[in-house]
Amino acid sequence: MSLESRGAVTRPGSAIGRAGLVTAGGAGIGRAIALEWAAEGGSVVVGDLDREAAIETARQVEQMGGRAIGLGMDVTAPDAMPAMLDALEQLDDPLHALFNVAGASLAKRVDEMTDADWDGVLDLNLKSIYRCSKPVIALLRRNGGGAIVNVASTAGILAENRCSAYTAAKGGAVMLTRNMAMDFARDNIRVNAVCPGSTMTPRIQGWLDRHPGHEDLMDRICPMKRYARPEEIAKPSVFLASDAASYITGASLVIDGGLTAGVRFSIFEDA
Numbered sequence: 001m002s003l004e005s006r007g008a009v010t011r012p013g014s015a016i017g018r019a020g021l022v023t024a025g026g027a028g029i030g031r032a033i034a035l036e037w038a039a040e041g042g043s044v045v046v047g048d049l050d051r052e053a054a055i056e057t058a059r060q061v062e063q064m065g066g067r068a069i070g071l072g073m074d075v076t077a078p079d080a081m082p083a084m085l086d087a088l089e090q091l092d093d094p095l096h097a098l099f100n101v102a103g104a105s106l107a108k109r110v111d112e113m114t115d116a117d118w119d120g121v122l123d124l125n126l127k128s129i130y131r132c133s134k135p136v137i138a139l140l141r142r143n144g145g146g147a148i149v150n151v152a153s154t155a156g157i158l159a160e161n162r163c164s165a166y167t168a169a170k171g172g173a174v175m176l177t178r179n180m181a182m183d184f185a186r187d188n189i190r191v192n193a194v195c196p197g198s199t200m201t202p203r204i205q206g207w208l209d210r211h212p213g214h215e216d217l218m219d220r221i222c223p224m225k226r227y228a229r230p231e232e233i234a235k236p237s238v239f240l241a242s243d244a245a246s247y248i249t250g251a252s253l254v255i256d257g258g259l260t261a262g263v264r265f266s267i268f269e270d271a
């Protein structure tokens with residue numbers, strides 16, 4: 001989607017005058033969320049392990065007429081959020097939203113995995129939400145409230161073969177979202193999750209390129225017969241952070257083209 005068709009930052013947006021933080025904002029869903037937040041008028045700090053990629057996202061925001069800072073950060077490191085919050089001060093807008101996007105899967109069964117594999121996947125996908133949210137909650141509380149959106153996965157509600165650590169972590173992210181929603185509702189901090197199905201990000205495209213023969217995967221398993229586009233995950237994520245979602249907290253919004261809606265029985269295909 002072109003930057004123009006995302007809408008100029010002058011459109012009456014839900015994020016005007018508000019700052020957002022996006023982890024893993026250098027690619028895929030995180031970049032799309034940063035651009036969508038900016039399209040809604042918000043300023044944004046984009047963090048990513050790949051510093052250049054974060055800076056490129058910030059450049060794209062500025063190209064839209066928005067304000068952004070891109071920086072290198074690692075959600076598995078203790079100093080990740082202090083760096084993001086330092087950058088936030090330069091934007092000089094009150095913080096309203098944190099988008100915890102960083103995560104990745106590992107295709108291993110329990111009997112194939114090392115302890116380091118397990119710890120790495122849990123740290124990146126689950127502990128990172130705790131680690132990144134903690135200092136933000138204190139700030140949002142001081143600001144009178146705000147929103148946290150955690151990017152979980154359909155793997156948080158439905159098991160996937162050979163993905164034990166990832167599904168455990170994403171299932172944990174769904175439950176952590178609910179618990180944080182309960183704990184901080186009285187501080188006017190809403191906490192929600194999105195559960196994307198397969199989304200065509202550079203990582204997924206790279207996997208398909210390396211594994212020819214799987215091009216028809218979505219045709220076979222997804223009722224809508226296609227991958228999500230990153231902006232189709234970004235728009236509902238930004239909605240959950242907006243005032244339009246003012247009574248929504250603790251929710252996990254499934255965005256999957258019907259992938260987890262039900263089981264398809266091939267015997268009824270011709271009925």
Ligand SMILES: NC(=O)c1ccc[n+]([C@@H]2O[C@H](COP(=O)([O-])OP(=O)(O)OC[C@H]3O[C@@H](n4cnc5c(N)ncnc54)[C@H](O)[C@@H]3O)[C@@H](O)[C@H]2O)c1
Binds near residue numbers: 023026101153196199
């Ligand atoms: N793409 C999908 O099909 C899909 C489906 C469901 C859920 N998700 C979830 O969405 C989120 C984003 O996935 P994506 O496919 O857009 O990712 P991606 O792999 O396309 O991009 C990930 C970005 O995260 C950055 N990153 C990796 N490790 C990091 C770290 N430790 N700290 C900071 N940044 C880091 C990378 O540098 C990269 O820029 C993840 O949590 C993923 O589990 C993705």
